[in-house]
Amino acid sequence: MPRKAEAATYLRQRAIVLLGRGHKQRRVASLLGVSVRSIRRWNLVWQRDGAAGLALVASPLRPGRPPKLSGSQAEQVLSWIDRDPIEFGFPTSWWTAPRLADLILRRFHMSMNHRYLNRWLHHHHISPQIPEAQPAERDQARIDAWVRWQWPLIKRQVQLLHATLGFTDETGFLLSPLIRSTQAPTGHTPLLLHRAKHRDKVSAVGALTLSPQQGHVGLYFQTYPNDYVNNNLYALFLRDLLWQIRGPLVLLHDGGGMHKGEPVREVQADYPRLHIHQFPPYAPELNPPEYLWNHTRYYRLANFVPADVPQIDRTVTTLLHEIRHDQARLKTFFRSSPLPWNNTTLQN
Secondary structure, eight states: OOOOHHHHHHHHHHHHHHHTOOOHHHHHHHHSOOOOHHHHHHHHHHHHHHHHHHTTTTOOOSSSSSOOOHHHHHHHHHHTTOOOOOGGTOSSSSOOOOHHHHHHHHHOOOOOOOOHHHHHHHHHHHHOOOOOOOOOTTHHHHHHHIIIIIIHHEEEEEEEOOEEEEEEEEEEEEOOOOOOOOOOOTOOOOOOOOOOTOOOOEEEEEEEEEEETOOEEEEEEEEEEOOOOOHHHHHHHHHHHHSSSOSSSEEOOOOOOOOSSSSHHHHHOOOTEEEEEOOOTGGGGGOOOHHHIIIIIIITTTTTOOOOOOHHHHHOOOOOHHHTTHHHHHHHHHHHOOOOOGGGGGOO
């Protein structure tokens, strides 16, 4: 059998093996360097006629220089990406093309230029990604159980009481800018001149609420220049919130220390219409105000260099007042949370 035919037969057989292991057709096509259409056709022939039919399939190969890595080697290299580089003796969890080239040299005794390897990785849909830091104490099973069992009970309580549903959270705005990329002439990096050694900040507490009938979203907030939110300030914020919201209020917040203690218990005793629930630990993504703060800090205030704390306070207050009147924007903060919502209450 000519060498080209042998290679074609190997590719078809290898494709069926990878599909049998649960790989998607697009993934197999990328690994073997053929089209998705060919993979689909081979799979149909295999299911209909078995190995005998597969051997008769005509499969023109892609012209050009053969790849440096064989199919099995390529599969192995791509599998490394799903593992921690520390497992292979590297000091940090940071995959780079030079590190992969070093590992390929050690495992396969094959030298690969890291620039070529970068192009090869891009062809296989591997690109640089910024990791997301996650606390080791986070218990995903506990979070999933809370969403599955506790959250429906909270929604049921809201319905039975015809209550307003509310979420609270705190954040801080510093003098140092949150840097994002900006357009500039090539080779001329923009400079953001800020006060280097100042940790002055403006703390803020906010509440997002959802009315029981119309699905109207409310935003309530308070800022504290050069201060931090403790349980006394949080209790005062709750009292002000309850003064503005009539009727029952079902409120959710995290387990931070500012949400506990005697001042908060006194508010609950004074306002029986307030019903407080706590999110599971280390699950900030469930809380809609987290997305309000992210939108404010990383989008609206990106590259903002304030001169002093009063300027931060004025800017943040003005911005939050502006967001307060944008119902479409406010509803996106709820939809960004993975909590299952009642679709009728968040319609535009």
